[in-house]
Amino acid sequence: xxxxxxxxxxxxxxxxxxxxxxxxxxxxxxxAVDTAWANLTILSNVIVNFTTENVSWGSGYVPSxxxxxxxxxxxxxxxxxxxxxxxxxxxxxxxxxDVSLNLSSSKAAAAFIGGVSPAFQWNVSxxxxxxxxxxxxxxxxxxxxxxxxxxxxxxxxxxxxxxxxAFEIDLRIVIPVTASTDAKGATITATATALA
Amino acid sequence: xxxxxxxxxxxxxxxxxxxxxxxxTLNLNTDALQTPSISSVGGKNTGNVNLVxxxxxxxxxxx
Numbered sequence: 175x176x177x178x179x180x181x182x183x184x185x186x187x188x189x190x191x192x193x194x195x196x197x198x199x200x201x202x203x204x205x206a207v208d209t210a211w212a213n214l215t216i217l218s219n220v221i222v223n224f225t226t227e228n229v230s231w232g233s234g235y236v237p238s239x240x241x242x243x244x245x246x247x248x249x250x251x252x253x254x255x256x257x258x259x260x261x262x263x264x265x266x267x268x269x270x271x272d273v274s275l276n277l278s279s280s281k282a283a284a285a286f287i288g289g290v291s292p293a294f295q296w297n298v299s300x301x302x303x304x305x306x307x308x309x310x311x312x313x314x315x316x317x318x319x320x321x322x323x324x325x326x327x328x329x330x331x332x333x334x335x336x337x338x339x340a341f342e343i344d345l346r347i348v349i350p351v352t353a354s355t356d357a358k359g360a361t362i363t364a365t366a367t368a369l370a
Numbered sequence: 371x372x373x374x375x376x377x378x379x380x381x382x383x384x385x386x387x388x389x390x391x392x393x394x395t396l397n398l399n400t401d402a403l404q405t406p407s408i409s410s411v412g413g414k415n416t417g418n419v420n421l422v423x424x425x426x427x428x429x430x431x432x433x
Contacts, residue, residue, distance in 0.1 A: 181381045184388035192395045223413030233422035245421070256421065263417040286419075345419060355425045362417040 219269040222332070222366040226264035229345055232257040236351045242291070246346035253349060262344035264301055265364050267334045272309060273366035275332040276325040277343070280361040283320065289353030293346065294321045294360070298328045301340035308341075309333045318346055325365060332366065 229247055234255030236243045243253035247262035267273060279286075283294035298315040300307040309331030319326070333339055343362065 177378055177381045177385070181384040181388065184385050184392070188388045188391045188395065191392060195395050195398050221413040222415050224415065224417045227414055227417045229417070229419045231421040233424050235424045235426045238426045254426075255424065265417070266413075268413055287423075343417070347421075349423060351426075353423055355423045357422045358420065360419045362419065364415045364417075366415070 216270070218271050218368060220271050220273055220366050220368045221267075221269040222273065222275065222364050223266050223268045224263055224364070225266050225340070226261060229259055229263060230257065231259055235355070236349055236353075240351065242348050242350040244293070244346065244348045247344045262342045263362060265341045265343060266301075267307075267332050267339040267366070269334055269366070271368045272334060273332045273368055274330050275328045275341070276365040276367070277315070277328050278325045278363050278365070279321045279323055280363070282322050283347075286358055286360045287347055287349055287353050289350035291348070292350055292353060293348035295319055295346045296321050296362075297344045297346070299342050299344070301342045304338055304340040306338040307333060309338075313341075321345075321360075321362075331369065 231245050231251075232255070234253050237252070237254045240252075243251070245251045245253055245256055245259070247259045249258055249260040251258055265275075277296065277298070279294070281294070283292040286292070286294050295318040296315060297318050298313050300313075308329040311330040313329055314327050328341065328343075332341070
């Protein structure tokens with residue numbers, strides 16, 4: 175009788191432990207007798223990325239006798255010596271959220287180029303093959319606009335959908351003959367904010 | 371063999387099997403599975419604009 179009681183006791187303990195452990199396995203692997211749950215939370219990811227991050231015109235000068243010359247990233251130049259640039263900065267929304275896009279620069283024309291009446295401008299358009307990148311909204315910098323160190327809103331609804339997620343930021347500069355002769359550099363910053 | 375003896379033997383076997391089952395079950399590895407860390411790659415949100423302005427070459431004039 176005692177042996178029988180011990181046997182029943184061990185069997186009961188085994189049953190309890192087995193049920194507990196199998197419960198752990200179900201939690202970790204989704205092994206299911208009849209139902210299984212897999213839960214996850216996709217986090218919001220707001221990221222924009224310059225896929226073309228450098229515009230470099232190389233070196234050159236204002237032609238003799240001219241008060242100024244200009245360069246842009248649309249292949250136009252009447253300066254001498256500079257590299258002809260036909261593509262602007264390309265910015266892509268590589269996150270998973272539509273965003274509001276602001277642009278700013280480390281320098282405006284006076285600090286970037288200098289001299290008398292310089293110009294430093296941008297013009298934002300949907301990159302080739304990305305029609306609809308500004309969603310249902312309109313681009314706010316759709317013509318040559320003076321660049322500022324303050325934020326300028328470029329688009330209220332920059333989408334993340336493939337083939338609708340890239341802008342081209344064209345740049346134009348006017349170099350007066352009075353500008354100092356040295357290396358010039360500026361940084362354009364794109365700031366993305368998730369839509370509410 | 372007495373029926374009682376048979377019962378006892380069977381019960382002893384049951385005990386042994388139960389102990390074995392307990393040992394097997396306790397040795398199940400139910401540690402949390404290792405999941406690869408998921409890291410998002412940050413975007414580069416700055417672009418650079420550069421040029422070098424040189425002085426125009428001097429032109430020689432002869433009088």
